[in-house]
Amino acid sequence: MSDRTWTVHASLDVSYRVAETEDVLSPENDALARAARTAPGDRRLIVVDETVLAERAGEIEGYFRARGVTPTVLALPGGERTKALVSVERIAEAADSVALSRRDPIVAIGGGVLTDLVGLAAGLYRRGTPYVRIPTTLIGLVDAAIGVKTAVNFHGHKNRLGSFHAASDTLLDRRFLRTLSTRHITNGLAEIVKMGVIADAELFDLLDAHAERLVDGRLDGPEGQRVIRLAVGSMLAELEPNLWEQDLQRAVDFGHTFSPALEMAAQPGMLHGEAVSVDMALSCALAVGRGLQGADEALRVLALLRRVGLPVRHELCEVPFLQDALQESTRHRGGEQNLPLPIGIGKCSFAVGVAEAELRRASALLHRLLDEAGAAA
Numbered sequence: 001m002s003d004r005t006w007t008v009h010a011s012l013d014v015s016y017r018v019a020e021t022e023d024v025l026s027p028e029n030d031a032l033a034r035a036a037r038t039a040p041g042d043r044r045l046i047v048v049d050e051t052v053l054a055e056r057a058g059e060i061e062g063y064f065r066a067r068g069v070t071p072t073v074l075a076l077p078g079g080e081r082t083k084a085l086v087s088v089e090r091i092a093e094a095a096d097s098v099a100l101s102r103r104d105p106i107v108a109i110g111g112g113v114l115t116d117l118v119g120l121a122a123g124l125y126r127r128g129t130p131y132v133r134i135p136t137t138l139i140g141l142v143d144a145a146i147g148v149k150t151a152v153n154f155h156g157h158k159n160r161l162g163s164f165h166a167a168s169d170t171l172l173d174r175r176f177l178r179t180l181s182t183r184h185i186t187n188g189l190a191e192i193v194k195m196g197v198i199a200d201a202e203l204f205d206l207l208d209a210h211a212e213r214l215v216d217g218r219l220d221g222p223e224g225q226r227v228i229r230l231a232v233g234s235m236l237a238e239l240e241p242n243l244w245e246q247d248l249q250r251a252v253d254f255g256h257t258f259s260p261a262l263e264m265a266a267q268p269g270m271l272h273g274e275a276v277s278v279d280m281a282l283s284c285a286l287a288v289g290r291g292l293q294g295a296d297e298a299l300r301v302l303a304l305l306r307r308v309g310l311p312v313r314h315e316l317c318e319v320p321f322l323q324d325a326l327q328e329s330t331r332h333r334g335g336e337q338n339l340p341l342p343i344g345i346g347k348c349s350f351a352v353g354v355a356e357a358e359l360r361r362a363s364a365l366l367h368r369l370l371d372e373a374g375a376a377a
């Protein structure tokens with residue numbers, strides 16, 4: 001007699017909306033009320049980045065009150081230090097204090113730290129509560145708030161605890177960028193350059209043509225709108241077929257091989273996009289070494305990163321550090337290096353077998369390219 005085995009199959013259909021809107025907190029704009037499924041008499045938990053709240057408290061309160069909805073606002077500071085389990089508990093406690101029902105969306109208004117936190121808390125609260133995201137940083141608009149990943153940092157590791165939990169709606173309002181510091185605009189541009197280099201040559205050319213104007217104007221004009229549209233479109237096109245990351249060869253991991261270790265090691269002080277930029281520069285040198293990208297193309301990428309104000313090297317990136325970082329990323333990718341490298345500009349391939357000698361050659365090549373670029377500048 002054999003033991004009995006039961007196999008359960010189930011699938012979860014996931015769809016979510018990402019939509020542009022203007023003046024999302026204007027009383028005339030219904031997009032947020034629809035997304036948060038409000039009706040008069042309802043209560044809603046609104047988790048807001050502290051800096052954003054300082055500018056927008058009246059508008060947030062007024063928006064909900066005008067619809068007969070009582071908002072309970074929880075303010076959290078931005079920055080990596082907030083991205084910890086204790087913040088998730090604070091959000092869950094606030095949800096309890098509002099007596100949130102299982103179908104009432106939590107509203108998250110803030111940068112990538114805040115939307116990652118609320119996403120994780122919403123996924124855990126009653127094993128899954130809906131939430132709505134309103135990103136207020138560039139990295140949020142084009143990356144953190146449009147996929148399905150949530151996370152907190154843990155045990156010295158970036159994003160070590162997290163989940164996949166899609167927000168039902170994400171509302172993209174570029175006007176939040178008007179108060180964002182230049183450094184955080186630049187930080188977001190790193191993820192946009194990434195998409196241009198590995199997936200979208202048109203986006204890269206657009207960035208190349210308008211780099212300084214995009215930074216100075218905080219992506220306010222028509223070019224800014226086009227850049228954000230292309231970046232969101234290409235990001236979603238990359239994410240959609242592999243939302244749960246069953247395939248661990250991910251083009252969007254370009255710039256994310258060495259950078260998680262660098263970002264954590266260089267805390268406090270280094271921003272996500274800055275670490276990604278240093279990683280992209282080295283990855284381009286690896287690509288040149290493998291004949292995937294011409295030196296002229298790598299120089300264009302390096303020049304663009306510098307023009308928008310991003311770093312392209314860091315003193316911590318000695319070869320032993322890079323080896324450890326690569327090993328950790330390899331574990332994250334299920335045991336294969338799958339190191340995304342650009343093919344020219346606009347396409348991506350995945351490298352395996354990158355060893356110490358190749359890292360050493362790529363570091364040396366990067367220095368030579370940067371000297372050459374410096375001499376030409």
Ligand SMILES: NC(=O)c1ccc[n+]([C@@H]2O[C@H](COP(=O)([O-])OP(=O)(O)OC[C@H]3O[C@@H](n4cnc5c(N)ncnc54)[C@H](O)[C@@H]3O)[C@@H](O)[C@H]2O)c1
Nearest residue numbers: 051078079111112113114136137139143144149176179180
């Ligand atoms: N889930 C994902 O797929 C994903 C993707 C990329 C990045 N991320 C995460 O996103 C985080 C980085 O995001 P971030 O750069 O937005 O960080 P952040 O949320 O810390 O925001 C950056 C700073 O800007 C401030 N701020 C936010 N909105 C503002 C506004 N409109 N005006 C003025 N100041 C404002 C914040 O208070 C903070 O000081 C990282 O933790 C990264 O891991 C997640």
